[in-house]
Amino acid sequence: MGSVCGKDQQVSPRELEERVQAERIDQRIRRETKADKDVPKKLLLLGAGESGKSTIFKQIKVLFQEGFADGERINYKTVIYANVFQSMKILLDGLQEFAQSDQEKYTLKASNKVQVGESLRVKTRELGKGQGMVAIGEELAEVGGRSELPLLTQDYAKKLELLWKDPAVQEDVLFARVRTSGIVETTFRPGRSDLYKLYDVGGQRNERKKWIHLFEGVTAVIFCAALSEYDQTLSEDENTNRMVEARDLFDWVLKQSCFKETSFLLFLNKFDLFEQKIHKVPLSVCEWFSDYKPVSTGRAEVSHAYQYVEKKFREVFHKNTNAGNVRRVFQVYRTTAVDKTLVEKTFNLVDEALTRELLSRGGFI
Numbered sequence: 001m002g003s004v005c006g007k008d009q010q011v012s013p014r015e016l017e018e019r020v021q022a023e024r025i026d027q028r029i030r031r032e033t034k035a036d037k038d039v040p041k042k043l044l045l046l047g048a049g050e051s052g053k054s055t056i057f058k059q060i061k062v063l064f065q066e067g068f069a070d071g072e073r074i075n076y077k078t079v080i081y082a083n084v085f086q087s088m089k090i091l092l093d094g095l096q097e098f099a100q101s102d103q104e105k106y107t108l109k110a111s112n113k114v115q116v117g118e119s120l121r122v123k124t125r126e127l128g129k130g131q132g133m134v135a136i137g138e139e140l141a142e143v144g145g146r147s148e149l150p151l152l153t154q155d156y157a158k159k160l161e162l163l164w165k166d167p168a169v170q171e172d173v174l175f176a177r178v179r180t181s182g183i184v185e186t187t188f189r190p191g192r193s194d195l196y197k198l199y200d201v202g203g204q205r206n207e208r209k210k211w212i213h214l215f216e217g218v219t220a221v222i223f224c225a226a227l228s229e230y231d232q233t234l235s236e237d238e239n240t241n242r243m244v245e246a247r248d249l250f251d252w253v254l255k256q257s258c259f260k261e262t263s264f265l266l267f268l269n270k271f272d273l274f275e276q277k278i279h280k281v282p283l284s285v286c287e288w289f290s291d292y293k294p295v296s297t298g299r300a301e302v303s304h305a306y307q308y309v310e311k312k313f314r315e316v317f318h319k320n321t322n323a324g325n326v327r328r329v330f331q332v333y334r335t336t337a338v339d340k341t342l343v344e345k346t347f348n349l350v351d352e353a354l355t356r357e358l359l360s361r362g363g364f365i
């Protein structure tokens, strides 16, 4: 390219002036970006209970920190066992009631609606006779895929037998369910990017009063909503649909005056469960989605249903946009929090969007 000085003899005064301007801007960006790099950007994970906040938080640890140490994984072993027993208890209780009922199928009254069929009854008897975990694991996977009992997601449940022997690998920790109480924070830097401080909170109703202590100086809210929960009710209130709760909570968060300038990153999470469920349970069972009409079957239907849900959430965001907060950024991401590669890709996009936004606010772009 040669040196700028050598070329200057052939450039017009106007071009020269433009170059000097560009260099000044570059210097300012370099200076301010360097200063900024050491002041962490504050990110808040918000959303209702079980929407996946802590799973994202754990992924950050795996992706951008040192992962889970041996000691932590040993502690998670106990949690995983407790999760499995808890899930089995829900199923077996349902089974008992089923046995006393003449109905073909039984729907549990608990927040996790479980349809227990005849084949599970047979498999459970097999378990009683000590005939292995795999058969019941497969059946639980089928039920878990619909109900999201802790830990019993499709593929994972099939590994129940393995889990019994050696549960403490990094991936298992992502599936272990511990309800968050209080506030947890961590600081991390994705690659050579800026420093972030991420806060995880408890999402159940009795936890939310603690949130407001964190509302000042937030760069971005990552709001998690579980796509697959459109047919489930809250564990703290059996009469409220989880998707309706997510909508109302999102609406409430958007209205907070502290968030006038805050970016909003909506993580429509549990897409893996959503794409299985959509073929079994119509989206319209959720009162918010009552006008939904499926257009096709297979992959096209998954994408149509997803876009419909995304549009509904976008409407909530836009309904809350007014002259006072029109500048805030809104991005939607389709996520599966237990998928490490996808979370890494999503986080790179988040980082890019936030950096672009800060440069734009600083008048650099």
Ligand SMILES: Nc1nc2c(ncn2[C@@H]2O[C@H](COP(=O)(O)OP(=O)(O)OP(=O)(O)O)[C@@H](O)[C@H]2O)c(=O)[nH]1
Residues within 6 Å of the ligand: 047, 048, 049, 050, 051, 052, 053, 054, 055, 056, 150, 151, 153, 174, 175, 176, 177, 178, 179, 180, 181, 201, 202, 203, 204, 224, 269, 270, 271, 272, 273, 335, 336, 337, 338, 339
């Ligand atoms: N299959 C699947 N499971 C998920 C996903 N995200 C979270 N989970 C599981 O859902 C359960 C709840 O996730 P958490 O991350 O604990 O939810 P939370 O939002 O932190 O819940 P609270 O702490 O109660 O507010 C855990 O068992 C996770 O493993 C996902 O995208 N796919």
Ligand SMILES: [Mg+2]
Residues within 6 Å of the ligand: 053, 054, 055, 178, 179, 180, 200, 201, 202, 203
């Ligand atoms: Mg949590």
